[in-house]
């Protein structure tokens with residue numbers, strides 16, 4: 171077994187939703203030293219890392235992954251045993267209204283990181299050269315959209331539909347090529363929709379919880395019958411650690427929660443939890459509002475996560491019911507975090523992109 175977890179891991183995007191969950195877990199449940207490399211865009215938030223900020227095995231580096239000089243310095247200075255690459259622009263709606271930053275961060279940034287990793291890894295001597303890993307964290311959206319039946323497997327052909335998913339698909343291909351051409355020891359994971367605490371409230375689940383609490387409309391795109399496969403973020407972080415530790419070099423692992431729900435089912439489940447946990451006169455579901463559909467909206471995502479179960483023994487610990495309850499409870503209890511992340515930039519984007527959006 172690879173001994174990486176006792177060593178130094180460079181985590182990109184460690185101030186984001188999945189990244190900060192992973193960093194907190196690595197500090198709490200492993201002996202790894204974590205170097206968190208994050209540009210701190212609107213969605214990156216050091217308040218998600220307060221509990222590890224002063225830990226002796228944690229360092230923060232305010233660096234953009236597109237900055238080759240800075241990235242090379244980090245490899246030189248910290249001599250990492252692994253990279254876990256989570257830094258990315260991740261919101262599909264933003265990629266539709268402004269794709270440029272997605273191309274820059276997700277494609278050019280991944281290229282910049284791969285090149286720096288390749289140069290650094292080439293210079294390592296055995297045995298460190300043999301244990302080094304570049305773990306690329308990606309999404310099931312690269313596979314496109316499913317019909318009513320079937321699942322995404324690791325062999326499903328790539329068919330990305332949005333600027334976001336196309337940028338992630340391009341990054342996945344670069345990672346694959348750096349392995350195939352240069353021998354860089356990579357592993358790639360593609361996950362389904364994550365949810366849980368510390369999720370930036372532009373994504374469906376936190377947006378609906380916070381809008382409901384603030385008595386604002388709960389926007390449902392189209393008819394609400396699009397399907398997503400929900401994965402609790404702590405389960406995802408556990409899977410990432412396992413893949414880093416035991417995944418085979420050059421392999422891809424799909425990570426999903428086996429939790430397919432229509433968007434309407436998700437929103438209704440949140441409303442029912444809020445009715446129980448924070449009752450008010452009107453049921454929260456009365457705030458549900460149908461709005462025009464997302465352009466090119468993918469119909470259904472569903473991951474077949476049997477490879478990671480079979481080969482690495484991973485399975486999710488949370489059901490959708492237990493995970494959603496924890497999530498709603500967390501948002502109700504952590505208003506200080508919520509207030510802090512809803513910063514000026516996010517509000518400006520909402521105003522520019524949603525002010526003309528007619529509620530049907």
Ligand code: TDX
Pocket residue numbers: 260261262263308309310311362363364372373374375377389390391396397398433464
């Ligand atoms: O207000 C909303 N109303 C609505 O109906 C929002 C924000 C979303 N939706 C729908 C669109 C999707 O069908 O809910 C579903 C989930 O939407 P998002 O939370 O934006 O996620 P999605 O587009 O599915 O992409 C997510 O999963 C894959 C992440 O944002 C990606 O980063 C990840 O790769």
